[in-house]
Amino acid sequence: GYGFMVDFAEATPDPLNPLPRAGVFGAVSWFAMPAWKSPTYLGEAEASRSGTSEQVDWESAIQEGRKRSATVYLPVGYNESQDTRYPTLYVLDGGVAMSQGAFKNTLDNLINDRIEPVIAVFVPTDPETEGGIIWPTEKYNERVASELVPMIDERYRTVREASRRAVVGATNAGDAAFYSAFHYPEVFGRVGGLWPIVFQQNLTKEIPNPADQPLVIYQTWGRYHIRSPHEAWDQVMDNRTLFAELREKGYHPAGGEVPEGF
Numbered sequence: 001g002y003g004f005m006v007d008f009a010e011a012t013p014d015p016l017n018p019l020p021r022a023g024v025f026g027a028v029s030w031f032a033m034p035a036w037k038s039p040t041y042l043g044e045a046e047a048s049r050s051g052t053s054e055q056v057d058w059e060s061a062i063q064e065g066r067k068r069s070a071t072v073y074l075p076v077g078y079n080e081s082q083d084t085r086y087p088t089l090y091v092l093d094g095g096v097a098m099s100q101g102a103f104k105n106t107l108d109n110l111i112n113d114r115i116e117p118v119i120a121v122f123v124p125t126d127p128e129t130e131g132g133i134i135w136p137t138e139k140y141n142e143r144v145a146s147e148l149v150p151m152i153d154e155r156y157r158t159v160r161e162a163s164r165r166a167v168v169g170a171t172n173a174g175d176a177a178f179y180s181a182f183h184y185p186e187v188f189g190r191v192g193g194l195w196p197i198v199f200q201q202n203l204t205k206e207i208p209n210p211a212d213q214p215l216v217i218y219q220t221w222g223r224y225h226i227r228s229p230h231e232a233w234d235q236v237m238d239n240r241t242l243f244a245e246l247r248e249k250g251y252h253p254a255g256g257e258v259p260e261g262f
Helices: 095-097 103-110 138-155 172-183 237-250
Strands: 020-023 026-029 052-060 066-074 086-094 119-125 163-171 190-194 216-222 254-258
Touching: 052 138, 066 086, 066 138, 086 172, 095 103, 095 119, 095 163, 103 119, 103 190, 103 216, 119 138, 119 163, 119 172, 138 172, 163 237, 172 190, 190 254
Parallel strands: 086 119, 086 163, 163 190, 190 216, 216 254
Antiparallel strands: 020 026, 052 066, 066 119
């Protein structure tokens, strides 16, 4: 998607392009190369492959007793197989991942095809945060690791090992996912960041030693990630630095830079 911002006003679509799309900064236009095809796994899955979702609620002691909630995805077959235990996937900023990322459809379509069955926990951002973003991350991540994870392990048939528990997120939630993995090694053994916005935490100084904390890491970002020369920050450079620092430290992150935008 792309749009025009005249004199720093709100984004407007291209008047010569009839394909509309909602973007980060408002209404924009959509463009794709002729050979591009939308991923088929984003569409609604057949009923026989559709997992179920349910909400869990709790009062967070870490966040002054405020009520918090999360959506738990159970893969197809969960209720029929009473002895099987499942790895868990914690999706930060989970509300957006479900509504805009079609994450449930993706799980439905890929489980038992390209990925193994998994319990996914979608953790929305705190409603009182400005702009609905995960910032600051400390209390958000602490309640996920110390309150939500134990509750999910108690209520559902999970594999209670860090190596079988992942935390993932996109953009600002990607930063939060790395923060969680670095600060709670006993909880998360796998981490994924899609277009993470990493300048908000100085993550390169917080990378643990792989000898003490082996992590499976995925990090990918676009060559045209967001940047602001006037404010002296560039997410392309910051992601390149983090990726390089992970490798220098001794990790083997998958992913890398792709020729796309934000």
